[in-house]
Amino acid sequence: MDFLQNFDWMLLLRCFVVGGLICIIGQILLDKTKLTSARILVLFVTVGTILGGLGIYPYLVKFAGCGATVPLTGFGNTLAKGTIEAVKQSGLLGVFTGGLKASSAGIAAAVFFGYIASLISKPKMKKQ
Amino acid sequence: MNSPIDTKKDYQEYVNQKSPNSPIWRNCLNAFLIGGLICSIGQFIFSFCLYKGLDDTAAGAIVSIILIAITAILTGLNLFNKIGKIAGAGSFVPITGFANSIVSPAMEYKSEGYVMGVGAKMFTVAGPVLVYGISTSIIVGLIYLLFNAQAVLV
Numbered sequence: 001m002d003f004l005q006n007f008d009w010m011l012l013l014r015c016f017v018v019g020g021l022i023c024i025i026g027q028i029l030l031d032k033t034k035l036t037s038a039r040i041l042v043l044f045v046t047v048g049t050i051l052g053g054l055g056i057y058p059y060l061v062k063f064a065g066c067g068a069t070v071p072l073t074g075f076g077n078t079l080a081k082g083t084i085e086a087v088k089q090s091g092l093l094g095v096f097t098g099g100l101k102a103s104s105a106g107i108a109a110a111v112f113f114g115y116i117a118s119l120i121s122k123p124k125m126k127k128q
Numbered sequence: 129m130n131s132p133i134d135t136k137k138d139y140q141e142y143v144n145q146k147s148p149n150s151p152i153w154r155n156c157l158n159a160f161l162i163g164g165l166i167c168s169i170g171q172f173i174f175s176f177c178l179y180k181g182l183d184d185t186a187a188g189a190i191v192s193i194i195l196i197a198i199t200a201i202l203t204g205l206n207l208f209n210k211i212g213k214i215a216g217a218g219s220f221v222p223i224t225g226f227a228n229s230i231v232s233p234a235m236e237y238k239s240e241g242y243v244m245g246v247g248a249k250m251f252t253v254a255g256p257v258l259v260y261g262i263s264t265s266i267i268v269g270l271i272y273l274l275f276n277a278q279a280v281l282v
Contacts, residue, residue, distance in 0.1 A: 003179045015171040016164035019222070023163025024156045026217030031152045037220050038253040041229065044221060045261040053268030066170035069188060070195065070222045071163070072257070078188070079265035087269050087276075095269035099262055105189035106196060106223060110230045110254065113200035118234035118246045121204050 015067035018060065022071040041072055048076025053084070078103050155216050162211070162218035170195055170222075192223055199227035204235065229253035 029040050048071075051057040057077040060068040068074050082102020086094030100107070170191045177187035202208040208228050212219045219225060230250050237249035251258075 003176060006179065007175055011175075012168055012171050016168045019167025020160035020164030020218075023159040023218045023221045026163075026221040027156050027159035028152070030217050031155055037217075037225070038229070038256060040217070041220065041225060041253060042256050042260045045257050046264050049261055049264040049268060053265075053272070064167075066174050066191060067164070067167045069174075070167045070170040070191065072221055072223065072226055075223060075226065076261055076264070079261050080268045083265045083269035084272050087273050092273060095266055095273060098269060099265035102185075103261075106192035106226070107258070109193040109196040110200075110227045111250065113197055113227070114230040114234040114250050115246065117200045117204040117231045118238050118242075121235040121238070 011065050014064045018064035018067035019071060020067075022067075022073060044072040045076040045079075048073030049080045050076075052077035052080030075103060075106065078106075158214055159216045159218035159221075162215035163221060164218075166195070166219070166222045166224055195223050196227040199224040200231045203228050203231040208232075226254060226257060229257070 026040055026044065029035050029043075030037065035043070048057060051060075051073070057068065057073070058081070061074070061077065069077070079099040079102065082100075083095060083098035086098025086101065088094070090097070173191045173194055174187045177190050178184075182190070199208060202211070208219070208224075209232075212228070220228065229252070233249040233252050234246045237245040239245065240249070
């Protein structure tokens with residue numbers, strides 16, 4: 001297949017390693033601190049947004065592709081990137097519109113598929 | 129009370145003494161492998177979208193949607209929780225964890241109704257993530273505006 005011949009396997013390797021390392025950070029926080037997974041997710045998004053705003057995270061995205069964008073820090077980076085781009089275009093209004101506009105696909109998909117899954121699923125039997 | 133485990137600190141030391149050291153290495157290895165694998169699946173989809181002529185933004189959005197859809201299906205089939213038990217942070221740090229945190233309570237609280245059950249409980253974890261993510265991004269935007277006011281407002 002043409003696609004596989006042109007595929008950047010080194011990028012895939014960098015993606016695997018960086019994505020895996022970000023997950024290891026999460027795992028260490030989970031095992032070695034009292035942070036719950038919800039708090040870790042909040043922490044990762046916040047850190048990703050700050051690193052995105054500082055312009056550091058985009059370098060990681062350039063280096064590792066989806067290894068940097070798929071973890072939740074990448075979600076934060078998308079928020080920051082979208083906000084900054086919108087500010088460039090429409091100033092103060094962009095501060096409020098940019099973040100959600102850029103991350104809308106993920107949020108909308110999660111809400112929609114979550115709702116569908118709840119419609120289809122049968123309620124689990126509660127353990128006595 | 130004369131028990132040797134009087135304080136929380138003593139108890140913590142006792143637990144540390146008794147619990148084996150190896151699990152954290154195993155957990156980290158699992159998190160690395162499964163987290164890396166999820167990102168690699170994303171990379172495959174991303175590269176394929178670029179190959180089909182889409183731009184970065186559209187490709188990124190499609191990666192999110194597909195990974196979220198897969199997570200929703202796996203959560204619905206009760207498989208995601210099983211993966212999560214092995215993968216730990218490897219499955220909840222990627223966007224799949226965000227999706228799972230919405231889908232899982234949506235299913236679980238169905239019995240409490242579709243509005244205050246499914247609709248409200250969906251955001252138990254995702255709500256805080258969005259609150260802090262969006263608020264931080266607004267602060268980032270304001271600071272950017274402050275430092276580039278002339279460039280933007282001319």
